Amino acid sequence: MTNATTRAAAGPAHALVHQALPRSADQAGSWVDDNWAGWLEAGLRIVLIVVIAVVLRTLLLRTITRLIERMNRGAEAAANTTLGGLLVNAERRRQRSAAIGSVLKSVTSFVILGTAALTVLSVLKINLAPLLASAGVAGVAIGFGARNLVTDFLSGVFMILEDQYGVGDVIDAGVASGTVIEVGLRVTKLRGDNGEIWYVRNGEVKRIGNLSQGWATAMVDVQVGAGEDLERARAVIATAAEGLAKEDPWDEKLWEPVQVLGLESVGAEFV
Structure with missing residues (x-):
């Protein structure tokens, strides 16, 4: 009786399992x-x-x-x-x-x-809303941590677009001065008067003095013997400067006639 009852009870359960499998497969296929x-x-x-x-x-x-x-x-x-x-x-x-x-x-x-x-x-x-919110928070954090890098980059972009200086210009950047040898988006390279190379972050530059852009004034001291006629010396210097202004490449570099200002200092042997 026990075995018969067990088999009778197991029979419907076994049938249910076999019946559920095809039904699940049909649902998946559907x-x-x-x-x-x-x-x-x-x-x-x-x-x-x-x-x-x-x-x-x-x-x-x-x-x-x-x-x-x-x-x-x-x-x-x-x-x-x-x-x-x-x-x-x-x-x-x-x-x-x-x-x-x-x-x-x-x-x-x-x-x-x-x-x-x-x-x-x-x-x-x-859903893009959580992603955009997370990206916004991450962007703020990254921007705060890399604010110096962002400042350097943006400053470099505006310097280049506005053509504030370029390769070969002699500039005074405040933190350093010299001849520009390379212009980058983050760093500008300058060569100083003693041959040193300055790496200046663009974000650190608060002001720029460009001695090569547009026009500039150059002062040249000429020593003359103390016994020479000053008026004659002035005439000779003016004539030489006028001839120089007609020669290449100075004819394009000198925009105005050279001016002889006069006596600047007096020494024992030279004036």
């Missing part, structure tokens, strides 16, 4: 049938978004590169010409255009790839 079209559509949309982003980014980067190359070719063609009495510095324009191109490429890549990533997440039906 679920796949109901959703595969949506999955396929989402996958195709993601592929299309990625392809459009890659193609658009490539085209824009190539366009920026061609514009920079055209600017550099224009600088090389004008390297030996004059503009308003100033010699055109090809290296200065090359570095300026390269820095501008780097900024444009970085901004272009960030905007396109960021937009594509957000669009893909939207296609996957992921």
